[in-house]
Amino acid sequence: MMDDATHRMVSHKLKSAAEIAALIGRRPRVRKVIMCHGTFDxxxxxxxxxxxxxKSKGDILIASLTADAHILKANFRPFVPQELRAxxxxxxxxxxxxMIDPKPTPIDNIRLIEPDIFAKGYEYTAAGLHPRTAEEKEAVEAYGGELIFTPGDIVFSSSHIIETAPPSIATEKLLTLLYAEHLDFDSLRGVLDRFHDLRVHVIGDTIVDTYTRCAVIGGGTKTPTMSVRFEEKQDFVGGAGIVAKHLASAGTQVTFSTVLGDDATAEFVKQDLGATxxxxxxxxxxxxxxxxxxxxxxxxxHLLKVDRxxxxxxxxxxRRTLIDRIASVPADIVVFTDFRHGIFNRETIPHLVKAIPKTAFRVADxxxxxxxxxxxxxxxxDLITPNEREARFALGDQDSVVRPLGTELYRQAxxxxxxxxxxxxxxMAFRGEPKSDEDVRSFFAVDSFADxxxxxxxxxxxxxAYAAPAMYLTGNAVIAAVLGSLSAAVACEHQGNVPTAPNDILDKIDRLERQAQYR
Known part of the structure; x- marks a missing residue:
């Protein structure tokens, strides 16, 4: 478990490049210094x-890590965040x-620390000297150091392990993230207790999600037609309606504005929401x-989906009615849930956005x-919550890996x-553009907690529904991301749109805490 006691066991080893340079002193030294650099994911x-x-070649071994921001080798890397890798x-x-190197290459730190030996893995010799390795060699030899390659008779690959059998370390990654932010599980619990005073106005398209369950009878002999027997039908309020129900279940005071037709489906929506x-x-x-x-x-x-x-x-x-409601309803948080079924489009969005009260926290999906x-x-x-596909569509980018994709979306939005x-x-959460290479906490990842x-x-x-009020109350993206991810995990574990209750999330938090304490 990543707590103060555990951290103290190794914290004396975790240093910046400048601190290490001061500790080992300048060359020539009595004790030989060896430096290795890599991802170690x-x-x-x-x-x-x-x-x-x-280590066998000297006295002091320095392990240098590539920072998360500079790992671009695959779509969801690094698998292990930099604090946990360190x-x-x-x-x-x-x-x-x-040390965690905030630069794309170790060149600057090689020149600062001047290790007597810079050690690379044997795989870096497989296809001749790579240009980056050649640059490292030049930097090391410029002050009289030596570049060596460690034996490679047994070859392992972090990428192969991650892609074929990724270890289950979601809890460890969460603990590392919470510790780095000076948070704990009680920090998460405490925020849930504060939702009840919030006024939230949800505006968006209502959808009724129907599950028509059938039994398979067989296929047609003359045409490729599947034959099924009807068993039952179950309706759920979805779209912006379920966002409103999640928020109400969380304890917030919800106003929900939407557009319905004049039909039996609308009557179902009115009856369902009327019970809340x-x-x-x-x-x-x-x-x-x-x-x-x-x-x-x-x-x-799921054989087929029929949309009405x-x-x-x-x-x-x-449109004028909705604009008037947005402007007149007192709200701490205004949530636009856009399913593109009529309310939101290029013509209406500027007018609807302009109507949001100036002091409201603005959220969009x-x-x-x-x-x-x-x-x-x-x-x-203030907060947007697209998925990867929506981000790629918005940017017209199907090639970038996730981290630079999210960074660019953050900038443009x-x-x-x-x-x-x-x-x-x-x-993956983004909460600010990096101000420098040393600013490594502008983004972070949270794993799924669905069992x-x-x-x-x-x-x-x-x-x-849980990330928005948490973000409004705390201004802390880690708390918002974790509570949101926990809520999503609970929702995944039920069929249909069932509002997530705070107790469901508290149960998840309790289980995670027990796992962290090996109970």
């Missing part, structure tokens, strides 16, 4: 052999000092249906599923906090 036996061989290396007896404590206001448009998405399920598989929807823009009369929403149309918001949802891989995924659809709505 999942420490494996090959790393241990590399470090032990390097902790892992510091726990090795052979390693005397560990949500202050519900629906503008009726008799010329459009209430959006309904009916998934045909057989043998646990009109995506045309809302008429001017309804824009979906790219059956419709093309663009999160960049919500400029300057001019938001204060971005929670980039990554599905089963959790999320048994039953239905992941709608988990992003649950994340939004």
């Amino acid at each position: 999942v420490v494996h036996p090959g790393h241990v052999r590399h470090l032990l061989y390097a 902790f892992n290396l510091a726990a090795l007896e052979a390693v005397d000092y560990v 404590n949500i202050d519900f206001h629906a503008v009726v448009d008799p010329n459009r249906p209430t959006t309904n998405k009916d998934v045909i399920v057989a043998a646990g598989h 929807v009109d995506n045309s823009p809302i008429p001017e009369r309804i 824009s979906q790219v599923a059956s419709r093309w929403g663009n999160i960049l149309e919500f400029q300057g918001f 001019h938001c204060k906090t971005l929670l980039l949802k990554l599905g089963p891989r959790g999320l 048994n995924v039953v239905d992941a659809v709608g988990s992003g709505d649950a994340l939004l």
Whole structure:
């Protein structure tokens, strides 16, 4: 467990480059200094052999780590955040000092520390001397140092391990993140207790999600037609409606403004939300249906989805009504949930945004599923929560790995906090542009905490509903991201749109704490 006592066991080894340079002194030295540099993303036996061989060549072994910001070798790397990577290396007896290098290459620190030996892995000789290795060699030899390559008779790969059998270290990564932010599990619990005083106004498209469950009878003999027998139908309020229900379940005082048709589906929505404590206001448009998405399920598989929807823009009369409501409803937080079913489009968004009260905390989510929403149309918001696909759509970027993708979206959106949802891989949070190479906490990752995924659809709505009030109350992106991720995990473990309750999240926190304490 990453606590003060554990940290003290290795903290004497965790230093900056300047601190190490001061401790070891200038060349020539009585004691020989060896330096290794790498990612060390999942420490494996090959790393241990590399470090032990390097230590055998001298007296003081320095392990230098590439900072998270400069690891671009795969889409979701590093797998292990830099603080935990440093902790892992510091726990090795052979390693005397560990530093996180904020620069893309170790050249500057080689020149500052002037190790007597700079050790590289044997794999760096496989295809001749790489230009970066040649640059390191030149820097080392410039002051009289030596570049060596450690033996490579047994080859291991962090990338191979991560891609084929990633270790389950979500709890350890969470503990490292909380410790770095001077937080603990009680910090998370305490925020949940403060939700009840918040006034939240949710504006967005209501969707009724239907699950039509059937049994498979067979296939047609003359046409490729699947034959199923109807068993049951279950309706759930979804879209912006479930965001409102999640927020109400969390304890906030919710006002919900939306547009419905004049039909039986609308009556279901009114009845469902009428049973909650949500202050519900629906503008009726008799010329459009209430959006309904009916998934045909057989043998646990989604066979087909039938949508009853009109995506045309809302008429001017309804737009004016929504603008008046946004401007007049007292709210600490205003949440725009954009499913592109009529309320939000290029024409309406500027007017709706302008109506938000000046003091309100502004939150937006824009979906790219059956419709093309663009999160960049919500400029300057306090919090946005797109998923990776939505980020790629907004930027027109299908190639970048996640971290630079999120950084660019953060810059273009001019938001204060971005929670980039990554599905089963959790999320990556961005909370400021790096002010320098040393600013390594402008982004961080939180793993998924789902234990048994039953239905992941709608988990992003649950994340939004808990992250937004947490961010408003604390201004701390770590607390918001963790509580949001926990809420999403709870939502994943139920079929259909079921509001997440604080007790569900508290149970998750309790289990994580027990895991952290090995109980």
